[in-house]
Amino acid sequence: MNEKLLDITFDYFESGNVCPIESPKHFTDLIRSSIISSSELGLGKPEEGKEVNHVYSASQLMEAGVKFKISPNKSLLDLSYSKRDGALSMPILNIDDITEVLFKNMMVYEQCHPSAGDIIRQYVEILDFLINTEKDVDILVNKKIIVNLTGDANKVVTVINNLTSNIPTPEFNSHYFSICNSLNEFYDNPRNKYKAIFIHEYFNTPWKIASTIAAIVLLLLTFIQTVCSILSLF
Template sequence: MLQNVQPPEMDEIFMQCIYKVPLNIREYNPKVYAPQIVSIGPYHHNSFGAMEELKLKYLKGFLNRTQQPIREFAVKIKELEETIRSCYEGTIKYDSDEFLEIILVDACFIIELFLRWNKLGDWMKKDPLFLQPMALEEILKDLLLLENQLPFFVFEQLYNLSGMNEKFLDITFNFFESKSLGNVCPRESPKHFTDLLRCSIISSSKLGLGKQEEDQVIKHVYSASQLMEAGLKFEVCPNKSFLDLTYSKHGVLSMPILNIHDNTELLFRNMMAYEHCHLSSTNIVTQYVVILDFLINTEKDVNILVDKKISVNWTGDANKVVTTINHLT
């Protein structure tokens, strides 16, 4: 029986970058891995009927904007179909026509969304999506979920056909900037939006974890309160990436500012899941979360980091921060 099982081609393995989060990872909080308002790509397709109608309206808006026939974009997706399929883990249940439609509609919806965000104006008063800031916020979060992705090259290929001047990577980063934890746009195209979030952190890193060896394991770090009692001083460093932790021989731990908010768990969990699943990915973000888990054990630890301006607790609840951080690892 096993003789008939064909292993995936090596090219397919290396193309894979979009995964279903393993059950042992998602079991603690499945909600942070599943879209809440908009499904993108084949894994969660057609989960939200109302959004499918809005996608078609945005598709029409994109075609009107570009003055290009839909056939031109459809042909490009068809040319890329095999490559796109190879980016997804597992077998995609949709046939060629269904798959083409999913990718085309979802990609054009997102491109048009980003273009509208990039050029805000009076038209917003007529767009139901931009009249609902909370809905837009939920969409932004959904677009960062590992299971809710399209390959980034799909957007670039369609965007290039549209004749727009600005780079798609730039308008993408502009849309996600409020959620980016690194605030530096990567120079190279990411594999997808989850990868963009992670790359924005690594790209802005100058020191610290971003430069550690791939197989280096962090075994133990004392909590913030224990370190302070031992005489260690905390200091904010100006680097943009929170990965840039440094310790000086003078007993000073320097850390960039980390903003902790209601979406912190979602962002970290999806980046960590991506690091876990992706063959060519290092575990830099996961290492950082392990350090946070050591540093933060009690509300006192949270309050120390806030008092030293190293952390900004937007949740307003120190105990919630402790629970969130301690359950990430």
């Protein structure tokens, strides 16, 4: 376990994370402070929060047309959304056997030190919104946003969902609140929403795709036959 903790420490500093300005109280505070200090968005500062009760999952958003991209920023916290491109950018997240313990420790630290803010909890809550099924995990893995070192998509779902269990939903800072609202607004746009419903109902599995294409072809052939029959009468 100690070797893994050392590996995490070295990974953070080798990847260019900034050392925290204030002296960390212990190892958990060191990791948390390093993540916050490396953020280019200044999200670590406590501010008046806003409630978010729901965000559509990654698979729902993708069916509606949202794009998922890797953020070039080093900090996990640096999520961003482009309304022009309809793209959510997220830094790479490695998930392994100790990810759950590491994040839980940081979230407990935030609960015990309210003045430090709860930015890690907010970040994890957004992950929990996005990840509900293995399909959601597969999307983020295929986009290279999540590196699944466990080798099991279902385990990633369990890890993320366990992180938010028995913990009250945090209020979001203005940046995260804006991202969540923008994602929901994109999906709720009638054109995008019906597109998502259509894809989910008719193109969600290989069998549905095959049957939908067969139905379209049959309909097209029937239409052509009808037209030919009408033209033959003249």
